[in-house]
Amino acid sequence: MTGPGDDRDEPVPEDRSDPPGPEDKFGPASVPEDMSGSGAPRRASTGEAAPAGAGTRIRLTRAGLRILVGPRVPWWGRLESRVITALAALGILCVGASAYLVTLTVTYFDSIVVAAARKSDDAVAAARPLYDGFVRASKLAYRARTAALARELELGLLRAPEASGGPEELADWTLAALRAVLEREGDVVELRLDGLVAGPRLAERRQLFPEDPLQWIWFTAGPEPLNGAPGAIAEGLTLTATFAQSTDLDRRYQALGAAKRELDYVAVNGSVVDRGELEGAVFRAIGAASALVLMVAFIAGFLLARATTRKLTTLSGVILRVAGGDLRARVPDLGQDELGQLGAAFNGMLDELDSAQRKLSYLQRVGAWQEMARRIAHEIKNPLTPIQLAVQQLREKDPGLDPVFTRLLRTSVEIVEDEIEALRRMVTSFSRFAKVPEAQLVPVEIARVVGEFDRAYGHLTERETDVLEVTPVPPGLTILGDRQLLKQCLVNLVENAVLSQRERGPVHVRVSVRPIPPEPGVDPGLPPTALELRVDDNGPGIAPERRERVFEPYESTRKEGTGLGLAIVKKVVLDHGGEVRVEDSDLGGAAVVVRLPLYAPDAT
């Protein structure tokens, strides 16, 4: 037990200047006063102190143990901060690497597109000289054809008899000749002959080939001189020809130019965007998407890290409380993960520790009571016999002279003898309680213990209506036990049950044994590790608030009870490493349930 005097053993000054930290939250200040058992202030009882400059602090537990608590961790050194930082760094690394790769990819494909566009530009540029060449060649061809037509007309002038006539005849002939050529040549729009004395002659079909950017391009070749005409009818005769060129090729060439102009633009969401601007927008979009992903990852990482480290913080706080002596501290439910399992296991360990501590405390109390019972029995038992002999002598020495006195004497002596007998019985009980031996544990089958009990104590009372029911015990249930003490326990329990019901009516007591099935979550194929010995009765039962107290020595509800039977039972059971409890019985009364560990020879 820890008391104020513990502080004397630790001459380090208290560090009251420390700001409140997690350990303060779960530390000594939160440990209830009643656990200390001394009523001393918490800080005094735990003796928290810090050596100057060392950073570490020393705590004294209730058991007087000194534990070293590490220095208060700054926020950047905490696990939570480290996990969050690590997650953030990983997120930045991954997203940054992805963004860089995407940027490289975009740049790479953009360079390919630029190269393709440049090739398209080159192709268009290559088309230009072709178009120029085509135009030049066409014009040369038209000029050559005009020259050829001029030569043809020259020959006609030389051969045609009408041509040797007067100016009018020549003019008529030439017009007819021009029309004939016009009919023959499919792309000629107009033929004009100048230099005739009778005036120029024109053959045309403009309506058929209108000069229109969407239909026909006109090209005029000439004037081409004609030789051989008589000077009297013609002076400087020339032929001018106009040709019609289809605009198909020109339109295609213009379409090529329009397509070239559009190479630098793309349509995005119905809007026209310059390719360079689009590349920048893609980079910005990737950057924004990366930032969004990073933000989501950071928030998720933060929450995840916080959820994990919060469990650790909780666990650490509970451990610190336990280290400070608060064995009632328990880890809250931390979920199904490893930390949750660790918390559950820690709670189980604390439960075991608490149970063991309570057993120890009970055994200490019972030991003290045994010692007191032994002394009382010794002090009372010795004078009883002289007192009894003295009063018997008084009764025998009475001469009987005074009948009134004699009657008074006999009555008084009977009273004294009755009380002496009562005291003797009490002393006997005290002696039996004080002399409960230490259990000699050997492997023993519980069926044998119950069978011997049944044979020896099968009759409860003299009454026919009273029933002691001993149910068959499953074979193979072996424990490490003391057969005699266990039988004594059974006797005590059955007697207790009989005495509680005897005056109320027929007694029904049932003794049963069963192996305890594995707990939920444990492999059901595993063998049982404990058995349950039950003594049920149909008595008045025990109120729930008294079920713990009935095992305390000298705690009884019956006038003639000593309150030692159940105390002996509990002591014996605890000596066997078992547990005992009271619960309601299906017979209508109370059931005392004894749980005993099964003997496992292979267990270490």
Added chain:
Amino acid sequence: MRRRGFLGLLVALPLLTGAGGLELLRARRARFEEVGDSVLMTIALPELLLIRDQDAMASIESAFRTRLEYEITLYRAGQAEPVDLRRVTVQIQWDPWKERYFVETKEPDRSAIRRYFVGRDEAILAAVTLDRLRVARASALDRGPKAVYFATVVAQRNPIEKGLLSPEDGEGRGQGRDLSVFSRWVGIFIRATQVAEKTVAVKTTPAFYLVPR
């Protein structure tokens, strides 16, 4: 307070820029004449087709047609509603058959006017100058110094025809839908869209009024 003022300025910025949108137009000298019932405007926008613009010159010399779209809006000073709106299309092209430049001016519901030039620079000057263009009917305008008018001219060189651009992918399901979503995402980050190779927007100055009769 400073932070609140800054936030207020940020919120009001779109309104300020919207209200001052017209003021963002560059000022350009223009000449207005009243001839009969017409108000004629003469203005030059040489930056639309600069001679030092090598790409534009290369395009012209390659006999590719260059199209200039003008949108002339006449406003009365102090009023947001336009008084008149005209659109003019001017094309300039080298004709390799006839070895000359031609400049064709076309207004809706009017026949095109073609002018021919031997020199490139003359043709360009003619193309970027709106010479005595009818911008309004005089009878539709108020007279006197209180009725002041000005015009805005938005000119585009080779407006981009969306039909010529490659169609957008990304419709449908699966990856196509993802592409569509990504396209919309990228669209958010586009700062400037393009409607033409070059755009020039000016506001005529000084303003004019019709002399009272």
